[in-house]
Amino acid sequence: MVYSVPGLRLPSAPLVYRSSQSGFNGSSRSSSFSLLLKKNQTSRKIFAQNSSYDSDSSPLTVASKKVLVPGDQDDGSSSFTDELESPSTISDNPQVFHDVDSREMEDNKKTEAEEQESVPSSPASSVEKAHAEELSAPSNQKVSIEKSEAKPRSIPPPGTGQRIYEIDPSLSGFRQHLDYRYAQYKRIREEIDKYEGGLEVFSRGYEKLGFTLSETGITYREWAPGAKSAALIGDFNNWNPNADVMNRNEFGVWEIFLPNNADGSPPIPHGSRVKIRMETPSGIKDSIPAWIKFSVQAPGEIPYNGIYYDPPEEEKYVFKHPQPIRPKSLRIYESHVGMSSPEPIINTYANFRDEVLPRIKRLGYNAVQIMAIQEHSYYASFGYHVTNFFAPSSRFGTPDDLKSLIDRAHELGILVLMDIVHSHASNNTLDGLNMFDGTDAHYFHSGSRGHHWMWDSRLFNYASWEVLRFLLSNARWWLEEYKFDGYRFDGVTSMMYTHHGLQVAFTGNYNEYFGFATDVDAVVYLMLVNDMIHGLYPEAVTIGEDVSGMPTFCIPVQDGGVGFDYRLHMAIADKWIEILKKRDEDWKMGDIIHTLTNRRWMEKCVAYAESHDQALVGDKTIAFWLMDKDMYDFMALDRPSTPLIDRGIALHKMIRLITMGLGGEGYLNFMGNEFGHPEWIDFPRGEQHLPSGAVIPGNNYSYDKCRRRFDLGDADYLRYRGMQEFDQAMQHLEEKYGFMTSEHQYISRKDEGDRIIVFERGNLVFVFNFHWHKSYFDYRVGCLKPGKYKIVLDSDDPLFGGFNRLNHTAEYFSSEGWYDDLPRSFLVYSPSRTAVVYALVEDDEPELVDKLEPVENLKTVEAAVEPGKEPDEESEHLES
Numbered sequence: 001m002v003y004s005v006p007g008l009r010l011p012s013a014p015l016v017y018r019s020s021q022s023g024f025n026g027s028s029r030s031s032s033f034s035l036l037l038k039k040n041q042t043s044r045k046i047f048a049q050n051s052s053y054d055s056d057s058s059p060l061t062v063a064s065k066k067v068l069v070p071g072d073q074d075d076g077s078s079s080f081t082d083e084l085e086s087p088s089t090i091s092d093n094p095q096v097f098h099d100v101d102s103r104e105m106e107d108n109k110k111t112e113a114e115e116q117e118s119v120p121s122s123p124a125s126s127v128e129k130a131h132a133e134e135l136s137a138p139s140n141q142k143v144s145i146e147k148s149e150a151k152p153r154s155i156p157p158p159g160t161g162q163r164i165y166e167i168d169p170s171l172s173g174f175r176q177h178l179d180y181r182y183a184q185y186k187r188i189r190e191e192i193d194k195y196e197g198g199l200e201v202f203s204r205g206y207e208k209l210g211f212t213l214s215e216t217g218i219t220y221r222e223w224a225p226g227a228k229s230a231a232l233i234g235d236f237n238n239w240n241p242n243a244d245v246m247n248r249n250e251f252g253v254w255e256i257f258l259p260n261n262a263d264g265s266p267p268i269p270h271g272s273r274v275k276i277r278m279e280t281p282s283g284i285k286d287s288i289p290a291w292i293k294f295s296v297q298a299p300g301e302i303p304y305n306g307i308y309y310d311p312p313e314e315e316k317y318v319f320k321h322p323q324p325i326r327p328k329s330l331r332i333y334e335s336h337v338g339m340s341s342p343e344p345i346i347n348t349y350a351n352f353r354d355e356v357l358p359r360i361k362r363l364g365y366n367a368v369q370i371m372a373i374q375e376h377s378y379y380a381s382f383g384y385h386v387t388n389f390f391a392p393s394s395r396f397g398t399p400d401d402l403k404s405l406i407d408r409a410h411e412l413g414i415l416v417l418m419d420i421v422h423s424h425a426s427n428n429t430l431d432g433l434n435m436f437d438g439t440d441a442h443y444f445h446s447g448s449r450g451h452h453w454m455w456d457s458r459l460f461n462y463a464s465w466e467v468l469r470f471l472l473s474n475a476r477w478w479l480e481e482y483k484f485d486g487y488r489f490d491g492v493t494s495m496m497y498t499h500h501g502l503q504v505a506f507t508g509n510y511n512e513y514f515g516f517a518t519d520v521d522a523v524v525y526l527m528l529v530n531d532m533i534h535g536l537y538p539e540a541v542t543i544g545e546d547v548s549g550m551p552t553f554c555i556p557v558q559d560g561g562v563g564f565d566y567r568l569h570m571a572i573a574d575k576w577i578e579i580l581k582k583r584d585e586d587w588k589m590g591d592i593i594h595t596l597t598n599r600r601w602m603e604k605c606v607a608y609a610e611s612h613d614q615a616l617v618g619d620k621t622i623a624f625w626l627m628d629k630d631m632y633d634f635m636a637l638d639r640p641s642t643p644l645i646d647r648g649i650a651l652h653k654m655i656r657l658i659t660m661g662l663g664g665e666g667y668l669n670f671m672g673n674e675f676g677h678p679e680w681i682d683f684p685r686g687e688q689h690l691p692s693g694a695v696i697p698g699n700n701y702s703y704d705k706c707r708r709r710f711d712l713g714d715a716d717y718l719r720y721r722g723m724q725e726f727d728q729a730m731q732h733l734e735e736k737y738g739f740m741t742s743e744h745q746y747i748s749r750k751d752e753g754d755r756i757i758v759f760e761r762g763n764l765v766f767v768f769n770f771h772w773h774k775s776y777f778d779y780r781v782g783c784l785k786p787g788k789y790k791i792v793l794d795s796d797d798p799l800f801g802g803f804n805r806l807n808h809t810a811e812y813f814s815s816e817g818w819y820d821d822l823p824r825s826f827l828v829y830s831p832s833r834t835a836v837v838y839a840l841v842e843d844d845e846p847e848l849v850d851k852l853e854p855v856e857n858l859k860t861v862e863a864a865v866e867p868g869k870e871p872d873e874e875s876e877h878l879e880s
Helices: 080-085 112-118 125-130 169-196 349-363 399-411 465-481 492-496 520-536 571-580 589-597 622-627 643-662 710-714 720-737
Strands: 002-005 008-011 210-213 217-223 229-234 253-259 273-280 283-287 295-297 304-307 330-336 367-371 388-392 415-420 486-489 541-544 566-569 605-607 666-670 745-751 756-761 764-769 776-783 788-794 811-813 815-819 822-830 834-840
Touching (some): 169 520, 330 349, 330 720, 349 720, 465 486, 520 541, 571 589, 571 622, 571 643, 589 643, 605 643, 643 666, 643 720, 643 834, 710 720, 720 788, 756 776, 764 776, 776 815, 822 834
Parallel strands (some): 330 666, 541 566, 605 666
Antiparallel strands (some): 229 273, 273 283, 273 304, 295 304, 756 764, 764 834, 815 822
C-alpha cells in the first residue's frame, strides 16, 4: 500500500518502485535527483528511490570504547568526550553558540572580551558572525496566532525549593537528598544562564543545529565529537563525499555553510535526501542528521533517508485556529494514527483528521493523545523506539499533514497531546542516534548503563550538556512548530531509577525513592523540561507515566517538585486485571475503593481502566477478560445473549464509570475500548529467529489486527453499540457536571455484604451495585444537600444494552437525618450489576427532558420500578 500525500510518496511496506533519473552537470550544488515540488500540480509526489551512490562501508557495531577527542588543552580542560564519561557532572565550559538572541538577553549582557574570557572561543565563530542573521529564527517558520500577539515568554527563576516540606512533612527525613537534587537543578539553570543566554535560548537548539536557513544559504551543524571527519552528502551533490566537507570546532561540532545557487535558489532543494558521512572509530558511517525534520523509507529499501523539508511558502500549512484553553478536567482519547482505520492498512494524518477527530468530538472527549508521532523505523515498536526525534512519522503523511490534523482538532476544541519518548531511544545504528559518531557514549551512557536490557534500547546520559540541549529543544520543537498542547512523557519510571523499575516492587516506603538507586540527573532533566514547558507555554499539559509513586512528582519545580501536571494512575488498570481473574463473590469493595483513591494530596492523576498496554497481543482488554470467545458469536442483537455477555456488558460499563468517578482529575481511554473492541493489537511482523535458535512465529505481515473496527461500535444491530453509547453519555455527563474536579468528594458506603458502593462528587450521587444477582428496593443512600434528585445516567438503560429496570421520570426527595455520616438521605431502587448517577435538581436548573416515554402519576420514589415490573425475586426491601 502506498499513500500519495502532498509532496511525498510514502510506502507502508517494501514495494517495487520506478526509478527516476536526471542529469548531473558537475556542479556540487546541482541535484542529480530533484525532489522539488512543481507548482499547480494536483498530486505532488517525492519518489524516495534507491541511493545513487555506493557506500564505502556499512555502519559497524563496535565494542564499548572510550574515544578521546582533543579538547581545549591550553587551559587544562579535559576533552569534551571525557566530560561525557562522567554522568554526574556537566562541563564547566559547555559548548556555546554565539548568536544574536543570547547577546540580547538583558540579564546576560557581556562585552566581547568578557565572553572570550569566560568561554573558550570557537573556531567556527567567524563563520557564525558572518552569518549572524542565520542564527535567528529560520525564515521558513510560519508566524503563528500566538506569535502575532507578541506575548512575552519567560521562564521564572528557580525558587527556594522548600515548600515540598510543608506540603508533605514526611519528606523532611530526606531533606539531604532533596536539597541536593534542587541544588543540582539550580546549578544547571545558572550555567545555562551564564553560557547560553538562558533556558529560553538553550531550548531553541533547532535554530542552530541541524539545517538552518538564511537569506544567503543553508548552514548545517552536527555534534559528533567521536568523528574524525565529516561531509554532507545527498541528492543535491550527487552523494559526493568530497564536495561538501565539514569543519570541526573544539566541542566536536561539525559545520558547513552552503551558499545559494547563482540564480538565488537554495543549495539543497526541498525534498532532497541527505545524510552525513563520517569517518569514525568504527569505520565509515552514513547517518541521518540527528536534528532532521523529516525522514522517509524508500520503497524496496530498509534504511531510512533524511529529507531536507522546506516546501515553498504557498505550500506550507498555516494554522488558522487558536489553541483551546486547557480544560479543568481532562478526558483523553488515546490513539494511534496508523491503526485508526477500520481497514487493514496504515492510516494517514489526513484520514485521522477527517474521520477520527469528529468521532472523538462526538464521543465527548476534550483531548486526544497521539502515540507514535516521532519517527520510528520499527512500526511494531508502537512508536516507542524512536529513531528521528524531530521528525513526524512519514508513514502517515507529511509534516504539513500533521499540522492540518492538529489545527482541525483545535477547531473542534480538542487538545492534542503527544506521547513523547525521552526515556530511551532505538538501538538502530542505521537510522537513529545509536553509535551516531561511531562511539558508544555519544548521546547515551556507555557500557551496560546505556542499555535497557528489557526494551533492547539505548538510555540517554542526562548529565551531558548536549543531550540536555537536544531533549529540551525537542520538547519545545513540537509545541512551537506543530502547536501540540502538551505531552504524556513515556517511561518516566525507567528514567528516574538506575534499576528502571524492573524487578522492583514499590511499597510506598520513601527510602525507595530517595537513595542511590535514584538517577538524580534524569530527575533534574524532568524538572528542567517541565520548567521550560510551563514557563513558555503556560497552558501546556504535562503527564508523567510513573508507576513507582515518586513523591513530589506533581509539585511545581519552584516548590521543589518534579513539575508534572498529572501522574498517570497506572495501578488502576493492574488492579482491574487482578480483580477480573477472581470470581464475583471474591470482589472486595474496599479493595476497589482503595486502589482508585490511593493518591497523594494535591497530586492530580489521569485514571484509566485500560490503555493500549492491555490491548496488545499477549494481553487482554477488559471486554475480553469479561466475555472471552462469546464475543465472536453472541454480540448480534438478532440472536439471544448469554449470561457471560450480559455480565460482561454490565461490568464493562460499571468499571469504566467508577474509574472515572473516583480515579482522578483526568480520564483516559484507548481508541476502540469504549465499545469493548474485540481482538488484540498485533502489528504486522515476520518470524523472529532468536540467538538461542528458537523461532517466534510471525503473522505474515498482516494488518488484520492492527486496526480499529469503529464500524462495530456504530452498528445498531450489535451489542457493541450500547457500550459505546454509554461511554459517550459518561463523557458528556462529566462535561456537564465536571465531577472529576469537584471540590466535594465523599465516599459514604462500601458495603461488602450488599456489594454496594455509594459516593458523592459535587451534586452527583453515584450508586454502584456489584452484586451478581441481588437487587435492592428502597435502598437508602446518604446525601449532603437537601432537595430533589433525578437520574442522569443509568447503565441499565436499554440504549446502553441494559434491562430497563428503572423509571427515569421518577423523582427522589431527600429526608433529614444522618445516614452514612451524611446529614440527609433518599431511597432508591438498585438493580443488580448497575451503576446509576443521581443529580440534585437546582431551583434554577431546567429539568432534563427524559428520552424515555413518560409514565403517568409516577413522580415519587415509590414509583422507581417500571410499571408492570416486579423487583427481582432476590430483591431486598431495605428501608432504614
